[in-house]
Amino acid sequence: MKSRDWVRFFFSSLLVGAIAATASGFILNWDQQAGSFQKFQIDEILASFIWFIGVGLLFSIISQMGFFAYLTLHRFGMGIFGSVWNAVQLVLIAFVLFDLVYFRYQFFGDSGSLLPYIWPAAGFFAVCLVIAYFKQKDTNKGAFVPALFFMFVGTAVEWFPALRENDQNWLYFMLISLLCCNAYQLMMLPRFSGSAEKKMGQRKAVEG
Template sequence: MNSRNIVRLFLSTLAVGGFTAGIVGFAARWNEFAPMFTALDISEILSTFIWMFGVGLIFSVISQAGYFAYLTIHRFGLGIFKGPSLWNAVQLVLIVFVLFDLVYLRFITFGNGEGLGSYLGLAVFLLIIGSITAFIKGKQTNKQAFIPALFFMVVVTTVEWVPVLRVNNESWMLFMLFPLLACNAYQLLILNKLIAKSQQELENRKAKNKQTGVNRNEQIT
């Protein structure tokens, strides 16, 4: 992928994270922000949105760091396990392990008399969104891409989400989760298109240079 499309991916992912956080932030913390909407305090609404947009940019940077880290780990995994078959099996085990820990560890740490349902719900939601994204990724490329995509959406998102999970504040958990999911899904689904676009731009540049060389030769002769 050429440098122009790398910059495009970075900036567009920032925008996805910022706008998602700005929108979801109001919904996740509606009890706190509802009075300003009731009073139609435009300046307060705008300043709050800008603040949440800025926080979303931070979430986006975390997401992008996680994505490029996973691309490196994926290459190492394919090399260590001699191909996708065994590496995909390892990733499946890690997905199950992370989902179990996401429910069990949070429940034994924070579940003071609460039911298991709310803790299970977040894990199921993460699995559903991850599965949908992985299915789309598999349709874009091939069936072998499903498990790596699911691993990224579930395991890497959970790792990126850890700072807020440790606090266990529901509004902040949702406030961070949705931008992370949006950015991770966006990067996962847009990367192949940007790579193909970069290759097409390279071919066009080569064809243009070749045509320019032919024209120069014709002028000389």
Template sequence: MTTQKWVHLFFKTLFLGAIAAIVTSFFVKTDSYTMFMDPINVWELFGALIWFMGIGFLFSVVSQTGFFAYLFLNRFGLNIFRGFWRPVQMVLIAFVLFDLVYFPYQSAGDDANLGPYVLTALVLFLYGMAVAYFKAKETNQKAFLPAVFFMVVVTVIEWVPVLRTNQVDWMWLMIVPLLVCNTYQLMQLHRLTRPNEEKPAVTAQSRNTNSNVK
């Protein structure tokens, strides 16, 4: 990956994180906008948009940090565990999904309902499976499990700071940009690292043109 491609990926992911955070804020932080609508205060409303855009930038940077950490972890795992790295990833996925249900449920108290926590883990797992399916379809079947690992394990680790607060609105405000950014980076990686196949064709065409001229 060249520096130009990395810079393009960085800013595109940054932009997507900001858009995702702003759109999500309209649904989970409605009070932040309604207080400026009656009567309408353009500057305060603009300030709220800038605030959520900055939050989106922050979550995007968290996503990108996790993505590059995953690339190092995946290479490290392949070198250390070798053929056992795939079973290790499966165990870690199951462990993280269990923790995503168990610990929030325990911290919520005796009156908590287990259903929402199980549903959250299930939706995240199914979403990771769907992204991994398209990743494997565009690359190869060996990419399926690492993609699920990234979309589940790494996303949950990035989500932990907000999960500890147990505030639903902030959980939504962070998980949506994280999923958007992680999905985009994962699906763009093989496109950015793919060798440029157009140059040889152009070169061959130019040679034919030169030979015809001669």
């Protein structure tokens, strides 16, 4: 992929993060924002809008760092574990799924019901399964496990700052933004690199 395509990929991912954070931010905080819209308080609406965009850009950068870290990890994993790399990833996925429920319950559960900690993790995992399925359909069957690993484990690692807090709005706000950014990168990187390869092939055909 050429540097120009990397730049386009980077800025398009930033845009996805900004849009996802702005939309989810206003929706999740609508009880606080509704009054500003009803009273048409432009300064407060604009301040919230700018803040959501800024945080969305930050989430996108975190997402992109995680994505390229995973691409490097995936290469190392294939080189070290070979054919059992997919099995290793599945074990790590199961471990992270358990941790998302158990450790949050240990920190914030106060000996109450476990269900409020199971449903967010289960919903998060279900969304990752759907994205991995579409990635598989878009490429090949071998892409399912790596896609699921990145979407679930990679996003969980990036999500850690929000997991340390027991604030439901902040938890979902960051998760939605990260999922949108990660899904976009996962699905679109081949298209950006494919576009670069296609242009190179056309240029060679012309020069030849």
